[in-house]
Amino acid sequence: MSQSVSIQRLLDELERLPGIGPKSAQRISYWLLNNELADAQRLAHAIVEVKQSVHFCARCFNYAEDTLCPICTKAETGQRDSGLICVVSEPRDITAIERTNEFNGVYHVLGGVISPLDGVGPDQLRIRELLERLSNANVYEVLLATNPNVEGETTAVYLARLIKTLGIKTTRLASGLPVGGDLEFADEITLGRAIESRREM
Amino acid sequence: MSQSVSIQRLLDELERLPGIGPKSAQRISYWLLNNELADAQRLAHAIVEVKQSVHFCARCFNYAEDTLCPICTKAETGQRDSGLICVVSEPRDITAIERTNEFNGVYHVLGGVISPLDGVGPDQLRIRELLERLSNANVYEVLLATNPNVEGETTAVYLARLIKTLGIKTTRLASGLPVGGDLEFADEITLGRAIESRREM
Numbered sequence: 365m366s367q368s369v370s371i372q373r374l375l376d377e378l379e380r381l382p383g384i385g386p387k388s389a390q391r392i393s394y395w396l397l398n399n400e401l402a403d404a405q406r407l408a409h410a411i412v413e414v415k416q417s418v419h420f421c422a423r424c425f426n427y428a429e430d431t432l433c434p435i436c437t438k439a440e441t442g443q444r445d446s447g448l449i450c451v452v453s454e455p456r457d458i459t460a461i462e463r464t465n466e467f468n469g470v471y472h473v474l475g476g477v478i479s480p481l482d483g484v485g486p487d488q489l490r491i492r493e494l495l496e497r498l499s500n501a502n503v504y505e506v507l508l509a510t511n512p513n514v515e516g517e518t519t520a521v522y523l524a525r526l527i528k529t530l531g532i533k534t535t536r537l538a539s540g541l542p543v544g545g546d547l548e549f550a551d552e553i554t555l556g557r558a559i560e561s562r563r564e565m
Numbered sequence: 566m567s568q569s570v571s572i573q574r575l576l577d578e579l580e581r582l583p584g585i586g587p588k589s590a591q592r593i594s595y596w597l598l599n600n601e602l603a604d605a606q607r608l609a610h611a612i613v614e615v616k617q618s619v620h621f622c623a624r625c626f627n628y629a630e631d632t633l634c635p636i637c638t639k640a641e642t643g644q645r646d647s648g649l650i651c652v653v654s655e656p657r658d659i660t661a662i663e664r665t666n667e668f669n670g671v672y673h674v675l676g677g678v679i680s681p682l683d684g685v686g687p688d689q690l691r692i693r694e695l696l697e698r699l700s701n702a703n704v705y706e707v708l709l710a711t712n713p714n715v716e717g718e719t720t721a722v723y724l725a726r727l728i729k730t731l732g733i734k735t736t737r738l739a740s741g742l743p744v745g746g747d748l749e750f751a752d753e754i755t756l757g758r759a760i761e762s763r764r765e766m
Contacts, residue, residue, distance in 0.1 A: 367635065367660070368618075368619055368628055368629060368630045368634070368635065369630060370611070370614050370615045370618045370619055370630060371615055371619060371628060373611050373614070373615075374611040374612060374614070374615045376611075377607055377608045377611040377612075378608070378611075380604075380608075381593050381596060381608075382592045382593060382596045383589050383592050383593070384589075384593070388584050388585075390657065390660065391583045391584050392582050392583060392584070392585070393615065394655075394656070394657050395582060395583045396612060396615060396616060397615065397616070397619060397628060397656075401613075401616045401617070403581075404612050404613055404615070404616040405613055405616075406578055407578045407579070407581075407582075407609075407612055408608075408609035408610070408612045408613045409609070410571070410574050410575040410577075410578040410579075411575060411578075411597060411605050411608055411609045411612075412602075412605055412606055412609045413571050413574070413575070414571045414572055414574075414575045414594065414597060414598065414605070415597060415598070415602045415605040415606075416602070417569075417571045418569055418571055418572060418598060427569055427572060427598060428569060429569045429570060429571060433569070434568065434569065454595075455595070455598075456591065456595050459568070459591065
């Protein structure tokens with residue numbers, strides 16, 4: 365051991381983070397050692413604070429600090445369309461969709477997808493809560509935005525069947541070639557889907 | 566703003582770290598949110614502790630928790646050769662050299678390199694402390710391990726001139742092709758250096 369105990373401990377903790385390998389952990393720890401104590405304290409405080417103050421939104425199960433998340437709060441004052449609900453698997457999917465600036469409705473976080481192999485059935489997801497929201501409010505459309513993989517599709521198909529019986533319009537994210545992509549490098553399933561869903565110009 | 570205040574604060578703090586962009590910061594913050602509070606607290610504690618307990622080794626200016634760093638401590642008990650001093654620019658260079666398991670001497674950290682453009686002259690580096698060590702102990706060789714770039718070479722040449730007057734053998738890290746590298750992709754200066762320093766087989 366040629367490393368200080370506390371440096372080694374910091375390296376170990378940093379390497380547990382996703383996407384942080386030994387080299388990144390080392391760069392970060394040296395950055396911290398070279399910077400002010402106040403910087404380290406601010407980072408440490410932010411890490412603990414996020415765990416202590418963030419919980420789930422009472423309505424949509426996004427991360428929230430108050431009872432409602434910032435998006436549901438905006439819906440309360442009419443700044444977002446509460447008649448259009450986008451169903452996602454995890455809170456991080458909300459961030460991705462928000463970045464597009466294409467969606468002005470509200471969300472519902474399932475907390476996972478149907479995956480029998482992992483022992484996750486419909487009862488483990490927040491589907492009951494979704495149906496409750498649909499029966500109460502004047503929702504006119506549900507956009508199913510689970511991932512375009514096997515589990516995500518299964519979940520979307522399952523939900524679509526349930527929601528259609530309520531007489532609510534149910535939509536799904538489009539599949540096709542990524543913008544800026546290349547036909548040559550597209551996998552055959554994506555390309556097939558792009559042909560199948562071709563649109564008139 | 567569709568993000569909680571404390572999540573946004575954590576993202577801002579994480580993005581200040583070297584090598585952490587918006588995507589990595591997001592992955593890390595969601596990882597923290599999905600894990601136990603104890604995990605976050607341990608990470609936060611390690612970050613602050615490293616700043617509070619780590620300072621510079623009184624002898625070589627490596628990072629240390631006690632008066633001496635682990636390497637200088639080993640040299641005290643004869644487990645490392647205190648007659649061979651490797652001069653590096655920063656403590657992180659020690660980690661790189663230690664990983665090779667090729668060096669059993671001790672170190673001296675300059676705290677930078679001579680760089681007139683950045684206003685760093687010999688007086689800003691720990692050169693006086695190095696010369697003091699050389700005059701006291703029975704040092705028989707100084708290995709100059711500053712980076713093989715302009716500033717590193719300048720510093721090495723400057724130090725070599727000083728140390729030679731003390732009658733101590735002065736060596737420099739070899740330059741040449743990286744092991745596993747490819748002639749085709751080597752830059753001409755490195756390849757030129759490899760030819761110049763060719764060794765008999």
